[in-house]
Structure formats: C-alpha cells, structure tokens
Amino acid sequence: AQKVTQAQTEISVVEKEDVTLDCVYETRDTTYYLFWYKQPPSGELVFLIRRNSFDEQNEISGRYSWNFQKSTSSFNFTITASQVVDSAVYFCALSDGRDSSYKLIFGSGTRLLVRP
Amino acid sequence: DTGVSQDPRHKITKRGQNVTFRCDPISEHNRLYWYRQTLGQGPEFLTYFQNEAQLEKSRLLSDRFSAERPKGSFSTLEIQRTEQGDSAMYLCASSSSRDRGDTEAFFGQGTRLTVV
Numbered sequence: 601a602q603k604v605t606q607a608q609t610e611i612s613v614v615e616k617e618d619v620t621l622d623c624v625y626e627t628r629d630t631t632y633y634l635f636w637y638k639q640p641p642s643g644e645l646v647f648l649i650r651r652n653s654f655d656e657q658n659e660i661s662g663r664y665s666w667n668f669q670k671s672t673s674s675f676n677f678t679i680t681a682s683q684v685v686d687s688a689v690y691f692c693a694l695s696d697g698r699d700s701s702y703k704l705i706f707g708s709g710t711r712l713l714v715r716p
Numbered sequence: 717d718t719g720v721s722q723d724p725r726h727k728i729t730k731r732g733q734n735v736t737f738r739c740d741p742i743s744e745h746n747r748l749y750w751y752r753q754t755l756g757q758g759p760e761f762l763t764y765f766q767n768e769a770q771l772e773k774s775r776l777l778s779d780r781f782s783a784e785r786p787k788g789s790f791s792t793l794e795i796q797r798t799e800q801g802d803s804a805m806y807l808c809a810s811s812s813s814r815d816r817g818d819t820e821a822f823f824g825q826g827t828r829l830t831v832v
Contacts, residue, residue, distance in 0.1 A: 645823035691758050701772050703749060706758030
C-alpha cells in the first residue's frame, strides 16, 4: 500500500531561520512521483515541485531546496531564511507511476508558522 | 486562462438537502480530479476523469455522490441527501496527459461545504 507520513504537525520559527519539513513515503512500486504542495490560508494547493523515482538529484529553487533519498524513502523540504509569507500548510504527496490516473496520495501536512 | 476555478467557494446547507459544485479546469487539461479535505488532514482522492470518461472512483465516494464531466470540459460533483459528515473542503484539480511526464496537477481554491 502507498502511504505518506509527515510526522511534524506544526513548526514555528522566527523569520530568517532555516526550516526543514520531513516527508517519508511507502510504496512497493519502482516508478513513482513525489510532490510538495503549499496550501496558504486562501485554500488552494500551490504546486512546488515534482520528482520522479529515477532522479535522486537534489534540487534548489531560490530559498527552497529538496533532498530526495531513496535509501530512507524520504523527500524532505528545506526553506532557507524563512519569511512570514512562507506561513502555510505544506503537503507531501506520492503518485504511483503505474497508475494511469496519477492520483495523489497526500500526507497529513505540516503547518509552518513563521513569526516576524 | 487563470487556472482551475471552482464555484461556489462556500456552501452552507441543511442536512438532507442536495448540493452541486462546479469545477472549470485549465482549458487544455484532459484530466480532472476531485478530492475531499477535512480539517487537519491532507486531501483524499474521490474520483478521476480523462476527457468525459469517469475512469476511477474511490471507495469514499458513496452512492450519494455523483460526478460528471460532459463534453470533457467542466465537471460537477453532486451530493444527495447531505449528512453532517459530508462537511469538508472539496477540491478540484486538472492536469494534462498529452505531454509525457507532465503529471503535476493544478488545484482550484476549493468549495467549503458546511452541513448543518
């Protein structure tokens, strides 16, 4: 069965601190996709990144970086120099590459509060 | 095209009433998804369309729920005889299967349903 675990329910940091959001996934498939989405208070889910299971290269996009490690089934997300606008709920998600629907299995989310 | 739009944004209904939600996907996207999100949880998959065909339904989708996507454009989700347990955010997402590897889904802002 597929599962995504985000053990951190809520994280609070002071602006400019670095913060890492953890994501651990379970799947028996060799082909799969991992995602991070941001959900601000307005409600819509904003796509941040997609990685496929064959690409373990870490990625950096501005203040955001992602660390994908198949050996530990983890796909962690780091925000460097956090800002108040980063406050939101962040979801990690998994999609089975053999499933033609590409539906997403979400974790329960991590609420990030960045205080000024 | 400004993205996935959903209507209404909020709906309050009395238990036992029927409600219908609408989703307009990104125009060139052939895949459309409905998810349900309850407080403090990640979204859960409900159903999936490719063009006008409904190809997958979750076990979460009871007989009181029905979804359509006539002509492969907008979609509607109807809940009959609403129950208090139906109170949730209903999210619509769309994606394209035409571009190989472009599997990320873009979400609308959701319809928040409250059953009183």
